[in-house]
Amino acid sequence: MVDCDVHQDWATDAEFTKYLPKHYWDRGVTTPGQPGWNNPVAESGISRNDSLPEDGGPAGSDRDLLGEHLFEDFGVNYAVLTGPGANNAFGWHPNLHYGTAGVEAYNDWLIEEWLDRDERFLGSLSVVPADPEHAVEEIERVGDHDQMVQVILPGSYENPYGHKRYWPIYEAAENAGLPIATHVSSSSRGTSWAPATGAGIPLSYIEKHAVVPMPLVGNLASVVLEGVFVEFPDLQWLFVEGRFTWLPDMMWQLDKNWKGLGNQVPWLERQPSEYIRENCWFSTQPVPEPENPEHLTQMLDMVHAEETLVYASDYPHWDNDNPKAMLNGVDEDVRRKIFGENAREIYGL
């Protein structure tokens, strides 16, 4: 007999890694089942080495260690938890039955294991964009927890977020007094589009990391132009981990397009940038570090930083931003708004 299909495997990553060129040895293995464009980065994946708990759990899974880094080292008072990759993974899981069960479990776990144990932890309520009916029920079920401060959506999902299919979620969020947050991410499973950019699948992690905000850019244009903030004027929307230095490009072009093509969106009552300044927020991470420090000041002015930016560390990722080492030299009033006042207003703290 000949068996024409048998799946062998290596016992440990190390057994295989030594067959790769040496400069890959300290980066872990991209096993065939993983999306190849996201690895290899480093042995600790995309996390700070010192964020890995000693007992071997993943980065961010030890409350005490996380608290030590954020509350003590960084001096943070409240930490908005956006979850592991698995958070968004439930949100965009193509199996709606498992996806909705997954977000319910995630929200329960979040409340029991994190929010109820420390009032400095604030939660992001996970939903499945493809099932707005379930999302509304989930917002009603757990959205009134004092520390549940926002509804989180995957970075992109099938249709852009201006699409009416999602509006019941926005209505429920507005009614519950919860902002919407979209965090950069991509499913690679057909429930979101080509990772990050219309140019195709990036060839390396460094390439993907550079273009990762693009779905947020597209979704910003979509929610503003489709009139989400006309229908839900009190809804606040956060764009997380997607930079903000592309914002002048979009604000200027959206306003220019509105002058020439405004008849396509007759429901808009003001120019697009006004909705952005009133309803949209952008997290600072990764913070820009231009060679010429004046360019940073100019950029903050272009994006109206005092009314559009909120601080985020992106802990425990390798490129997390320490609040003590960023935006130095920026006007103190603007710094206070970015590092706390804006978020306190958005989240009603």
Added chain:
Amino acid sequence: MVDCDVHQDWATDAEFTKYLPKHYWDRGVTTPGQPGWNNPVAESGISRNDSLPEDGGPAGSDRDLLGEHLFEDFGVNYAVLTGPGANNAFGWHPNLHYGTAGVEAYNDWLIEEWLDRDERFLGSLSVVPADPEHAVEEIERVGDHDQMVQVILPGSYENPYGHKRYWPIYEAAENAGLPIATHVSSSSRGTSWAPATGAGIPLSYIEKHAVVPMPLVGNLASVVLEGVFVEFPDLQWLFVEGRFTWLPDMMWQLDKNWKGLGNQVPWLERQPSEYIRENCWFSTQPVPEPENPEHLTQMLDMVHAEETLVYASDYPHWDNDNPKAMLNGVDEDVRRKIFGENAREIYGL
């Protein structure tokens, strides 16, 4: 007998249009065969009304009318022809046999009907990115025409342009002394990714128009990081009709990523922004018009305009930029470079 599938049609667009709400009446009809997200815009499509020839041909098809607008009204001395939509349509046609025959025909038509009739017309040599072998032959066949000044690629194509599959095209272009140009576009036929952005298919023309540069952003990251300009140091690359105000975001982030993740791209000899400043160019159209004119000056400084920008009108599109009505107040040395000196250097005029 019952025939269960018979395709009826309307005799004229007007016959159908009157069934639509009134505000669509002057915009032409998006017939079912057209991609819905690109229309309806206006009766003249996306072109200036006065660019439509009196004899009924499409905008840009009458050399005399085009010349009157560009050479007389705008005061342009040389016009780099980037072709109708059909230009890129051959480049990304999924049928490689028809696609390669199409670009050969296009290049022959371009030479006979335009370049050989007026030396102020400069040509963009069309190729099929999926068939580099044919592309190289085509560059060798017609690339030495005095007025053929660049090789043009679709705005995006299957893999990002850093991918090695395309490198034979770059080698041939460098050998022929021709820059590469990529012009914003999307095939909607599977040979390029979701129009414009990883957020999904834009819901309207105004939305699509706002995010249309995104594939260029992704391709810029790709060609720089994959080392195209290390292998082909003399190759110049133009990004056309994709704005430039997103460039600070990319230059700063690419340099930052290179510091942290440079071991992924060990072939780079300098930080990414240096390759951009040395090998990449961006057309001005659509020119930014920020409310605060100082922001424009600051933006030009951030992107090192004198070594990265070239003027383009985007004629005959509705939002074409008249050189007499843009970048006023900008330093005269910078203006001279943008409006002519840079292009003369790139194209060897």
